[in-house]
Structures are given as structure tokens and as C-alpha cells.
Amino acid sequence: MIIAVVDGMGGGIGAQIVTQLRHELPLEVEILALGTNAIATEKMMKARASRGASGENAIKVSINQADFILAPIGVMIPNSLMGEITPAIATAIANAPGVKLLLPINQPHFEIVGIEWKALTKQISQAIEMIREKTEMTNDQ
Numbered sequence: 001m002i003i004a005v006v007d008g009m010g011g012g013i014g015a016q017i018v019t020q021l022r023h024e025l026p027l028e029v030e031i032l033a034l035g036t037n038a039i040a041t042e043k044m045m046k047a048r049a050s051r052g053a054s055g056e057n058a059i060k061v062s063i064n065q066a067d068f069i070l071a072p073i074g075v076m077i078p079n080s081l082m083g084e085i086t087p088a089i090a091t092a093i094a095n096a097p098g099v100k101l102l103l104p105i106n107q108p109h110f111e112i113v114g115i116e117w118k119a120l121t122k123q124i125s126q127a128i129e130m131i132r133e134k135t136e137m138t139n140d141q
Contacts, residue, residue, distance in 0.1 A: 001135065004032040004066035005049065006059065006075045006093065008084035011040030013072055013105065013120065018047035020124045021070070025131070032066060034059045036084040059089050066098040068131050070124075073102040073112065080109070099134060101127040 003021060007014025014033065021031055033049035035041030041054040053062050063069065074080035076094055078087040093100070103123045104115045118126075 001068070002030045002032055002066045002098075003068045003070055003131065004034055004063055004096075004098065005044055006034045006036075006063070006069065006071035007040045007044065008036030008075075008081040009040060011035055011043030013103070014040055015043040015047040016120060017070055017103075017124055017127075018044045018049045020121065020128060022048045024125070024128050032062060034062055036081065036089065056086050056089055060092040063092050063096040063098070066096065068134075069093060069096060069098045069100045070127055070131075071100075071102060072105040074105065076100070076102060077110065101130055103127065 005014050005017045005021070014035065018031055018033060021029070030051070031049040033041050033044030033052035035044060035052065035054045036059070038054045041052040045052045053059070071093070075085055076090055078085060078090045103120070104112045106112055
């Protein structure tokens, strides 16, 4: 199983996601760190991602390998993360075949309505539980 974690800017959210994935899932799960910039990728690699790549083209090419994509919702919105999410990145992620698990983190230029606020660690744990459930359903079939 390959889980892609996508993040940008300073990579803090991505690093938290990778840390929790490493803590809660077996070591054989491959975590692919995809950063919009080298700093974000480096931070996720320090959190023990299996492999990492940076930039628009790396994301466009690598995102299709993932069974699951775990990221803040902003990665699906062109020009979010202070412009680091290009329209091409947002499109590549939206069109990728993997299951998208998006964390509802507000950006300065949009609000997510109807979502109850939860601490980031709880959001990530809930996403990991969804991965477990979807993986078990696939294994049972």
C-alpha cells in the first residue's frame, strides 16, 4: 500500500501526518512525501516518509502511484497555500486514481462550512482509521 502525503509551504502539516502514519500503521506501508517545495518534502522525510519528491512535475507524475492521498483540502484548490498549489497540481490530485482523504483546514481565502472543528491530530487519526477500514474491506473481498 502506498499513501501519498501532499503538503507545501513549511511542510508542518505534512510532517504531522507522516509522523502519525508511521506511529499507527505497519512499517511496510510506503509513505510518499510530495511537497510543493523542497522544504516541505524535507520536513516530511525527517518525519520518516519512505520516499519524497518536490515540485509540480514530481507531484503530477508520482501522485498516480498512491492508493490513498492524505492532505489538507487546499491541495485540491488551485492557487491555495499562498499560490503553491498550481492549477496543474490541483488537477493532477483530483484526477489521481487513489482515494483522497482531505483534512478540512481553512485557508485565508475560503471557509469550509458545516464541518465541526477538531484538533489536527484527531483529523489525522480519523483519516488513518478510514484507511484501515478501506484496506480491510479490500482484503475481505
